[in-house]
Amino acid sequence: MISEDTISAIATPIGESGIGIVRMSGKESFLIARKIFQPSCGKKVNWKTPFKTHYGWIIDPESKELIDEVLLTLMPAPKSYTREDIAEINCHSGPVPLRKTLRLTLKLGARLAEAGEFTKRAFLNGRIDLAQAESVLEVVQAKTEKSLQIALNQLKGGLSEKINTLKKKMVDFLSCLEAEIEFGEEDIEHLSRKDEESRLKDILVQIALLLKTARRGRVYKEGLKAVIVGRPNVGKSSLLNTLLQRERAIVSHTPGTTRDTIEEMINIKGFPLWIIDTAGLREVEGKIEEEAVRRTHAKLEEANIILLMVDGSLPLEKEDISIFERMEKEKTLLIVNKIDLPQRIDKEKIESFFPGQEVVEISATEEINLEKLKERTAGFALKEATLSSSDSFILSIRQEQVLEQARQNVERALLGIRGELSEELIAFDLREAIDRLGEITGEVLADDILDQIFSHFCIGK
Ligand SMILES: Nc1nc2c(ncn2[C@@H]2O[C@H](COP(=O)(O)OP(=O)(O)OP(=O)(O)O)[C@@H](O)[C@H]2O)c(=O)[nH]1
Ligand SMILES: [Mg+2]
Known part of the structure; x- marks a missing residue:
């Protein structure tokens, strides 16, 4: 079912770069290309030779205005992306030459393509099925x-x-x-x-x-969510910054620096992983501050992995312990931060809360053991996606x-x-x-x- 009309569109993002492409598909595309393209140095274009790239100029046939220096490629049906005649014009990528070239094709009878229409034609013309098109x-x-x-x-x-x-x-x-x-x-x-x-x-x-x-x-498409939690000042935002390799979150020695959650995506061993930095959970009058808990709670609910952080340079506090008690143990990875400083934390006590689990000791600012942390985090991610990629599908x-x-x-x-x-x-x-x-x-x-x-x-x- 070859379509009656010819579609045209700018196929590359608009902006200044090396090359920008105007692409046409349909019965008239070669004819339109012929009207606006002039080969350089009086060379002749053999319009019947497929898949050849021609060097020349786009010229407005009416005003004779010079529009751009281009390469034109002709792909005749049915051996093209859409199974229709396709003409691709490689322009210099700037918004003006691209738009002017596009406008010329529209003036000469093409119609502006709708979103995805080239791929839709590939499907309608039977080159690919719908699952492939998607x-x-x-x-x-x-x-x-x-x-x-x-x-x-x-x-x-x-x-x-x-x-x-x-x-x-x-x-x-x-x-x-x-x-x-x-x-x-x-x-x-x-x-x-x-x-x-x-x-x-x-x-x-x-x-x-x-x-x-x-x-x-x-999991591979949308990524997993890892939420960093812990009491104020343990170094949560510092870890986010180090993983991102840029100063995304404000870090300071004043507890309570982070107020809202910050979400950023990184690539850990092939998994897209959302790292979520949260406001420190603090204790007021012997209780963890409910407001912060509430805000963080929603994030914890949707988290695949909880990166629970304590400060190794200080003794464990009641706050740490009440946080321990609130976390779902199976998805929690315990991190002791600031191991570059003299250690005062009671490791045995921590381990009693997380029996059998490895505790990862790092320094967020000195970048110690970060690879290990990434590996352990990827291990959690792998549990969610244990299949090799060739068996997986993204529906x-x-x-x-x-x-x-x-x-x-x-x-x-x-x-x-x-x-x-x-x-x-x-x-x-x-x-x-x-x-x-x-x-x-x-x-x-x-x-x-x-x-x-x-x-x-x-x-x-
Ligand atoms: N020596 C040392 N200092 C660190 C390390 N990680 C963080 N710090 C320092 O600890 C302080 C607090 O760090 P933040 O990253 O702001 O801590 P936070 O957990 O995000 O704090 P809140 O947002 O207040 O909950 C800062 O002065 C950091 O420079 C580390 O590995 N070693
Ligand atoms: Mg912070």
Whole structure:
């Protein structure tokens, strides 16, 4: 289904840099390029030679105004990103030449592309399926090498393959059911209810597995949260700054320096990790100040890792202990800071609160043992995402919801079998589930879903 109109957009970010690209896709793109491009030194362009780059100038055909010195690449259908004729003009990247070149293409008959429309065409023209199209966005947004690997695996079709295998199993089963419905008691071989049940169970297990790997994959995409907590002045903000390698938070010797939470992302061993610095928890009249606790509490709730810090140069205080008591032990990593100073802390006492756990001793300002701290933190992160990246997938919220619906449909079919419901009803649920899987790869689709998906892309992608 090749589109009728030709789209055009600036495909690179606007700003001053080396190269900026205006890209056109559609039937008229070569024609428009021909009207505005003049090869240098009177050379001729062979418009039929594909994938050749031509050097020359963009000139307004009406006013003869010189717009930019460019390289023009022609990619004829179907061997292009969209499977349509694509003309890419590499301009000097400045807002003026790019916008002027774009405006010329629009004047000569192209239409401004919508967000994600190039990728949408690649999908509509059958070069990639919807799961692959969505992963283009994941590739662009990947924040670490690992999340990039996962996204690229999806772009290659890894997720689609899994979905299609699952779908085939369901279709096979459905056709057995349908044969039974059609031929009733006649002489075809019937599946026993027990066989039916075990086939559905197998399908359920596989959907559940996919949902689980997707949740883990999300760790690589969205990152984990590590919250630094402790009483005032132990060095929480200093640790944040050292991990970021810049002075993000104000550090001072006055307790109570940090008032609000500060969140920043770093890359720890391939995981995007949000480091959250909090206001010190202090004790007023024998109780931890409730307001600070409340503010920090919300952060602790959503934290995957708690970096609980004490000051090694001072004896343990009641405040430290009441903080210890409030933390979820399984996700807490205990840090003794300021080991560059003479140590006065009672390590045995700390360890009695965290039996069997390693206590990491660091100096935030002198950068001692930071690698070890990163490794231990990554260890926590790994617990959340124990799969190797090639097995992981990042499902978009939409894909996850659709897969969840499919799971519910299969579950209903299974209940139907157990409850001796008619084959028709079971087939109905199964058909629904198959349709849901089709929505992931894009075989079954409503128009507004497409618009919604591609609206997250940038224009020119
Ligand atoms: N010697 C030494 N001093 C440190 C170390 N880490 C932090 N400090 C000092 O301790 C003081 C408090 O540091 P901050 O990072 O502001 O402490 P905080 O925990 O964020 O304090 P609040 O925001 O008040 O809760 C500052 O004077 C830091 O320079 C360390 O590893 N060694
Ligand atoms: Mg602070």
